[in-house]
Amino acid sequence: MKSNVFDYKQRAIDIVSKMTLREKIGQVTQIVFNVDNINEACETIRKIQPGSLILCWSPLGGKEEQRSVRIEELNTAQKVAVEETECHIPMLFGRDVIHGHHIAFPVPLTMVQSFDFDLINQAYDSIRQEAISDGVKWTFAPMLDMSHEPRWGRIVEGPGEDPYLGELFAKACINGFQTDNHSDKGAMLACAKHFVGYGASEGGRDYNHTEISDYNLYNNYLPAFRSAVDCEVATMMSAFNDINGVPVTGSKRILTYVLRDELGFNGFVLSDWGGIYQLYAHQGYCENSYEAAKSSLTAGVDMDMTCNCFLNNIEKLLEDQEITVQELDTAVLRILETKLKFGLFENPYAENIGYNKDEHLALAQKLAQESIVLLKNNKNILPLSRNAKVAYCGNFKDEGIEMVGTWSLDFDRGLIKNFRETINEEAPDIDLIDFDDNNCSAEDCASNTDCILAIIGEKREVTGEASSLADISLPKSQIKMLKQLKQSGKPLIGVFCFARPMAFGKDDDLFDAILWCGHGGTKAAAAAVSVLLGDSEPQGRLSASLPHSVGQIPLYYNALPGSRRINGYYGDIDPSIKNYYDCVGAPNYPFGYGLSYTSFKISDFSCEREKVNKQYIESGKKIKVTFSVENTGTRKGICVPQLYIRDLVGSRMRPLRSLIDFKRIALEIGEIVQCEFEIGLKQMGFYSETGEFLLEKGKFELYLGEDCLANQKIVFELI
Numbered sequence: 001m002k003s004n005v006f007d008y009k010q011r012a013i014d015i016v017s018k019m020t021l022r023e024k025i026g027q028v029t030q031i032v033f034n035v036d037n038i039n040e041a042c043e044t045i046r047k048i049q050p051g052s053l054i055l056c057w058s059p060l061g062g063k064e065e066q067r068s069v070r071i072e073e074l075n076t077a078q079k080v081a082v083e084e085t086e087c088h089i090p091m092l093f094g095r096d097v098i099h100g101h102h103i104a105f106p107v108p109l110t111m112v113q114s115f116d117f118d119l120i121n122q123a124y125d126s127i128r129q130e131a132i133s134d135g136v137k138w139t140f141a142p143m144l145d146m147s148h149e150p151r152w153g154r155i156v157e158g159p160g161e162d163p164y165l166g167e168l169f170a171k172a173c174i175n176g177f178q179t180d181n182h183s184d185k186g187a188m189l190a191c192a193k194h195f196v197g198y199g200a201s202e203g204g205r206d207y208n209h210t211e212i213s214d215y216n217l218y219n220n221y222l223p224a225f226r227s228a229v230d231c232e233v234a235t236m237m238s239a240f241n242d243i244n245g246v247p248v249t250g251s252k253r254i255l256t257y258v259l260r261d262e263l264g265f266n267g268f269v270l271s272d273w274g275g276i277y278q279l280y281a282h283q284g285y286c287e288n289s290y291e292a293a294k295s296s297l298t299a300g301v302d303m304d305m306t307c308n309c310f311l312n313n314i315e316k317l318l319e320d321q322e323i324t325v326q327e328l329d330t331a332v333l334r335i336l337e338t339k340l341k342f343g344l345f346e347n348p349y350a351e352n353i354g355y356n357k358d359e360h361l362a363l364a365q366k367l368a369q370e371s372i373v374l375l376k377n378n379k380n381i382l383p384l385s386r387n388a389k390v391a392y393c394g395n396f397k398d399e400g401i402e403m404v405g406t407w408s409l410d411f412d413r414g415l416i417k418n419f420r421e422t423i424n425e426e427a428p429d430i431d432l433i434d435f436d437d438n439n440c441s442a443e444d445c446a447s448n449t450d451c452i453l454a455i456i457g458e459k460r461e462v463t464g465e466a467s468s469l470a471d472i473s474l475p476k477s478q479i480k481m482l483k484q485l486k487q488s489g490k491p492l493i494g495v496f497c498f499a500r501p502m503a504f505g506k507d508d509d510l511f512d513a514i515l516w517c518g519h520g521g522t523k524a525a526a527a528a529v530s531v532l533l534g535d536s537e538p539q540g541r542l543s544a545s546l547p548h549s550v551g552q553i554p555l556y557y558n559a560l561p562g563s564r565r566i567n568g569y570y571g572d573i574d575p576s577i578k579n580y581y582d583c584v585g586a587p588n589y590p591f592g593y594g595l596s597y598t599s600f601k602i603s604d605f606s607c608e609r610e611k612v613n614k615q616y617i618e619s620g621k622k623i624k625v626t627f628s629v630e631n632t633g634t635r636k637g638i639c640v641p642q643l644y645i646r647d648l649v650g651s652r653m654r655p656l657r658s659l660i661d662f663k664r665i666a667l668e669i670g671e672i673v674q675c676e677f678e679i680g681l682k683q684m685g686f687y688s689e690t691g692e693f694l695l696e697k698g699k700f701e702l703y704l705g706e707d708c709l710a711n712q713k714i715v716f717e718l719i
């Protein structure tokens, strides 16, 4: 059920007609909530009458554990806005609730590896309940920045390298936060960010320039935001980066013509922290604060996050007739319409609606388990025997906290158990014999253990905002120790807790088995041990390619063809040329990849038509492809057949492969199921560099398999 459009639009117009200029300027201003001095905070609210308080106390809030705000504090502040001002407009309380609140779910890049967007939607519904119970009405999520840059710490906050997964993630997250009934007091406002293209930060260096062609923008960076708009996302956050040399925060083309006129967004746009200030302070796009306020307001920013540029300049801009009252009113109306739509006037005060903690913990563990990718399992060494004698080592072997990941402002430390505690609890007969950098004798290992279990990872501080890495190989001290232990001849099992894609091609052979766990949140250890012991099946699939070496970056599956046969990603290399003299051109592990403890056979792949009429597809009709999947192994398991497409010849070059659909299918031993996919206009067409959607005649190849290297191929022709 959606709010009646007329109601809140007309009501917003009525409110604005009675507002003073100062009240309007306050409404387009977001200030930091000075929670350490409530009286001072309330005085500021009386004076400025801000439209929103941000519950974050530094530009790098994601790097810190910031105390949760108490509901009483929020309601005290809200009372001032609602009862002690002339316009009685409630404030929005915004916070970065990115992948959890008291209970951390896996970071987005990890959770997307589950390919289970129904479960992700349930996760965000739970996260909403926890955040609302603390009075947070507005979250600055989902982060939808598609990226090809594992050096960029913020790749972990988004959906990875594939636009289609980005679309699904946007939908699952936004619907989880906003619920079906936006005016329900338990509903939250979501904020799709960072619009648009931040994930292309050159060199993976955060806050850097981005070089994105318009063709790439429309086909790779915008799809997830299109999906967000289709889900009626309440707000958008403008990105720090530039498109065609114009910072997005000052770009009318991006924030108005593309976002509103082309995508149809009708909520309001919030600048990012300092985004308006940066236009003159760093980006050389504006002379000063006055110019930056004008540029961003007229471009389409409706609310200024913490810069006070609007607060300090709009009155003079109006006097100087540099902006019009209509431009200011437009921004105020958008904010008020959104507040009315989400019932803020009816329910301005926070209320602890409570939630079921045990249910959320179980959901967090289930999602973390489904997100774990089995990269290798030589000689089926996994699942681990429950009475194994284990050489126990690795920089994360006693870790728990680090796996909650970046942007975990409110997580409850008391809910976290580390790997050692979890193994002892779940498999008390496993004998954990400690080894480390200083005690890694191969002889001891050989004579006292059955296998080596190395739990290694990266700390959350090197992921997330302002956290780029030039070296994304495995920690050298860990590899040195493991090479020593491996001389024992014992099999080496790796449990990898790296949130970003890592480049470990040169060390891969050291390991006989690898569980790729990402930063799995509060229940990361429980999830990993469950898969390690075979209590749950490994079922995750990579949401971003894992390169052999950092030198290959950018390396992603849905690349455009080269001018010669150089597509090492798919092994299609002309022997007379080399991608690199010193490295292969293929990834260490490709997008969509993941093993099971069982095995599957995908067969009978067929398409209902070899030729299909263009008009038939343009009319909205689809064609079916069918196939069967069989569990040919010795355990039940989850198969994730994936369908990729390639448009062989077009007016623009098309990607070598693009994921267009997939299924998650649970199969008992020996079970066979018949499956089908439907493909139509959305899957066959693409955007031109001007945003025109094109469907062109010609041949298409369809690939079906268990990752992007899928080799079962069908060709059909659009005539």
Ligand code: GLC
Binding pocket: 056, 059, 060, 061, 062, 096, 140, 193, 272, 273, 465
């Ligand atoms: C940060 C981030 C943004 C976050 C905002 C508020 O700089 O770029 O993602 O929502 O500030 O913390």
